[in-house]
Amino acid sequence: MDIKQAPVRxxxxxxxxxxxxxxxxxxxxxxxxxxxxGAVALxxxxxxxxxxxxxxxxxxxxxxxxxxxxxxxxNERTRIEVISARFNPYEDFDGYLQAAANPELRxxxxxxxxxxxxxxxxxxxxxxxxxxxxxxLTQLLRARYLALGGTRASALLVMPCELIEKNGQxxxxxxxxxxxxxxxxxxxxxWIVEDCTFVDTLVDRIVSGHDPEARAQLRAETGCDDALLxxxxxxxxxxxxxxxxxxxxxxxxxxxxxxWTGDITPHxxxxxxxxxxGHTFLAMVGTALGVGTVRACLAHPALRPALxxxxxxxxxxxxxxxxxxxxxxxxxxxxxxxNPFMEHHLESIALNSVSKWRARLLPSAVDGAARTGRAPRxxxxxxxxxxxxxxxVAGLQDEAPVLAAFAGLKDAAAADPASAARLALADARxxxxxxxxxxxxxxxxxxxxxxxxxxxxxxxxxxxxGGKP
Numbered sequence: 001m002d003i004k005q006a007p008v009r010x011x012x013x014x015x016x017x018x019x020x021x022x023x024x025x026x027x028x029x030x031x032x033x034x035x036x037x038g039a040v041a042l043x044x045x046x047x048x049x050x051x052x053x054x055x056x057x058x059x060x061x062x063x064x065x066x067x068x069x070x071x072x073x074x075n076e077r078t079r080i081e082v083i084s085a086r087f088n089p090y091e092d093f094d095g096y097l098q099a100a101a102n103p104e105l106r107x108x109x110x111x112x113x114x115x116x117x118x119x120x121x122x123x124x125x126x127x128x129x130x131x132x133x134x135x136x137l138t139q140l141l142r143a144r145y146l147a148l149g150g151t152r153a154s155a156l157l158v159m160p161c162e163l164i165e166k167n168g169q170x171x172x173x174x175x176x177x178x179x180x181x182x183x184x185x186x187x188x189x190x191w192i193v194e195d196c197t198f199v200d201t202l203v204d205r206i207v208s209g210h211d212p213e214a215r216a217q218l219r220a221e222t223g224c225d226d227a228l229l230x231x232x233x234x235x236x237x238x239x240x241x242x243x244x245x246x247x248x249x250x251x252x253x254x255x256x257x258x259x260w261t262g263d264i265t266p267h268x269x270x271x272x273x274x275x276x277x278g279h280t281f282l283a284m285v286g287t288a289l290g291v292g293t294v295r296a297c298l299a300h301p302a303l304r305p306a307l308x309x310x311x312x313x314x315x316x317x318x319x320x321x322x323x324x325x326x327x328x329x330x331x332x333x334x335x336x337x338x339n340p341f342m343e344h345h346l347e348s349i350a351l352n353s354v355s356k357w358r359a360r361l362l363p364s365a366v367d368g369a370a371r372t373g374r375a376p377r378x379x380x381x382x383x384x385x386x387x388x389x390x391x392x393v394a395g396l397q398d399e400a401p402v403l404a405a406f407a408g409l410k411d412a413a414a415a416d417p418a419s420a421a422r423l424a425l426a427d428a429r430x431x432x433x434x435x436x437x438x439x440x441x442x443x444x445x446x447x448x449x450x451x452x453x454x455x456x457x458x459x460x461x462x463x464x465x466g467g468k469p
Contacts, residue, residue, distance in 0.1 A: 001037050003081045007104035009038030009248075011087075011140075013045050013133060014111045015054070017209040020080065021232040023109055023161065025063050026256055027082040034254035038106070039084035041099060045112050045133055047090045053227040059083035061228035064214045066341035069234035075341065077218065089129035089136060096129065100140045101147035103154065106248050108137065110171075111161040111203075115355035115399055118432075119174045125182035134174035138182070141175065141196070145188050155195035157248055159240065161203045163272055164359050168241070172198035197242065202268040204275065205236035206294075206336055208344040231342055239267040266321060270329045273315050277360040278307055278333060281378070283349040284357075284385035287393075288457040294337045294344040302461055306378060308334070309465065314376040318368035350389070351397045354430060357386055366436050375440035381464040384448035385457065387413070387424050405429040413453070421449035 010027065012019060023040075030036035044050060060083075065076045089096035099105070110116070112133045123135035130136050141156070148154035160167040172192070179189050211231040219225045237257050244260040251258035259267070282297045285306070297303040316326035337344075365379045390396060390406040391413040405427045412420040425435060425442050451460035 003039050003084050006037055006039035006084060008041045008085060008099070008102055009104055010040045010107045010109055011043060011099060011105055012040050012109045013043045013137070015042045015044070015050065015086075016111065017230040018203075018205075018207045019109070019111050019161070020061065020228070021063050021207045021230045022203060022205050022236060022238075023111075024080055024082050025078070025232075026238070026251065026254070026258075028078065028080045029256055030250050030254045031082065032254075034250040036250055036254070038104075040082050041085040041087060042083055043096065043099075043136075044086070044088040044090060045110075045116065045136070049091065050086050050088060051228070054083075054086060057226065057228060059086070061230070062218060062224075062226050064211065064229065064231045065234050066231060067233040067235070067336075067339045068341075073341075074234045077214075093128040097140065097143040100144035103148060105144075106157060108140075108156050108158045109161065110137075110159075113352045113355065114162055114164050114359045115352050117160065117162050117164055117167060117171050117174065119177060123178065125178075130178075132174075134171060135178055137171070138175045138178040141192060142179070142183060142188065145191055150187055150191040150195075152195045155191065155197070157245055158196060158198045159201055160198075161201055163203070163276060163356075165268065165272075166200050168198040168200040197245075199240050199242040200264055201241070202237070202239040202264045202271055204238075204267075204271045205232050206275075206339070206342070206344055207232040208342045209348055211343065233336060233339055233342055235336060237267065237271075239264040266325075269319055269321060270326065272360055273319060273364050274311060274326065274330050275333050275336075276356070277315055277364060278311065278337070279349045280353060280356050280360050281310055281382040282307060283346045284353065284382050284389055285457065285461060286346050287350060288385060288388060288452075289461075292343075292345060292347075294346065294349070295339065295342075297346070298334070298338045302458065302465070306461060306465060310378045310382075314368050314379055315364045318364045318371065318376075320367070352399070353386055353389070353396075354398055354402050357383060358431060362435070365438055365441065369438045369441065373439060375438055375444040377444060377464055380441060380444035381448040381461065384421060384445050384452055384460075387421055387445070387449055388452050388457070391420070401429040413449075417450045417453040418446040421446040 027040055060081045063078050063080055065074055067074055087096045087099050116133045118132055120132040123130040123132055130139055160171050176192060208231045214231055215226060215229050239259045241261060241264040246252060286297045286303055291297050291300055311330045316323060319326045361379050365376050368376045391410050409420050409424055422442055448464060451463055
């Protein structure tokens with residue numbers, strides 16, 4: 001079925017490279033290999049228009065998969081035509097709500113970054129739209145409930161892809177909180193709890209995003225200039241905690257590496273703490289050293305040893321999993337990071353770094369200190385590098401309260417770095433809630449930040465690794 005005639009069965013909050021190279025690529029595979037007849041509609045999650053390239057290209061784009069898989073070089077390019085509509089609630093809120101009344105709609109998917117699933121108590125039902133993703137979703141679900149009568153047949157599968165623990169259950173909790181505060185309708189709340197299904201997920205694929213060389217090659221070979229082209233690695237995994245719903249998403253029928261399971265915890269711990277934790281550490285330290293990509297970090301004489309020690313000494317021992325399982329996964333991650341066919345830019349990884357650090361590295365610091373009684377030195381150094389970035393680099397992308405807090409620390413960071421680091425650790429505007437008490441951690445961060453300010457990033461990293469005092 002032509003995508004323009006296909007019913008919209010998936011409403012996708014977010015139009016970025018990851019979802020288009022992961023979920024929408026899977027939808028293409030389901031349409032191609034499993035007889036899936038659905039289309040995807042995009043929802044804008046932050047103010048501003050969609051990229052004009054969606055309109056210019058008729059929502060179609062290419063995904064390039066490059067790397068090694070099972071010892072073989074993979075270099076595939078696929079034209080993805082699964083998106084049939086776009087809704088921008090900031091420009092047409094009524095049109096956004098009308099999308100909820102579509103009886104063919106079955107699935108909600110999102111990736112609004114780790115900071116996106118948050119309870120914003122200032123959101124109101126009359127906002128057009130609510131500022132937060134849970135607020136927008138509550139407004140959408142309310143419109144669907146009123147339009148279709150709150151039947152079991154109108155219920156939705158809600159599948160967030162944000163990298164926070166218990167993402168589906170957390171999202172449901174916040175949606176219910178808004179529903180109770182805004183509408184006082186027990187029937188609506190019952191429909192959310194008993195009929196709609198919110199699942200926890202774990203998503204895993206390294207996506208480098210737009211690649212000028214791949215775009216130029218496509219243009220030279222086909223004449224098509226694709227500004228939405230995205231590049232990803234061959235490896236991918238979608239783990240979903242919940243009862244199998246292949247009737248809604250025939251993932252396994254399409255031969256995809258998707259797992260419906262009763263517990264995604266092992267998958268999540270390995271991926272978030274090792275892959276994503278390593279990414280965030282490299283992004284904070286590597287950008288300060290002038291390194292541009294993850295692969296370049298692996299060739300750097302100081303960054304690769306630091307990453308390997310971070311894994312071996314601080315992250316893997318803190319995992320509530322067998323050590324050999326963590327070590328084996330870390331070896332695969334080093335190979336994936338060193339993919340010569342893909343350039344994953346550190347500046348892309350560094351977007352919204354505060355919530356990423358909190359989700360990816362803080363749990364290892366807490367669990368590691370609980371086991372050893374000591375503050376993890378390299379995790380503390382990575383946080384000091386984050387404070388350095390946020391107090392020196394202009395134009396960063398993050399939540400407004402976070403940026404405002406760091407802006408207020410710039411003078412203090414220059415005058416008294418150690419005290420400024422302690423102030424940053426204690427500022428609830430940055431972390432959203434008090435950081436867990438970790439013995440010696442604030443002193444380790446303050447000392448590392450003082451070293452970065454007085455010695456420079458390279459010498460400070462050497463000291464953190466146990467080199468020159």
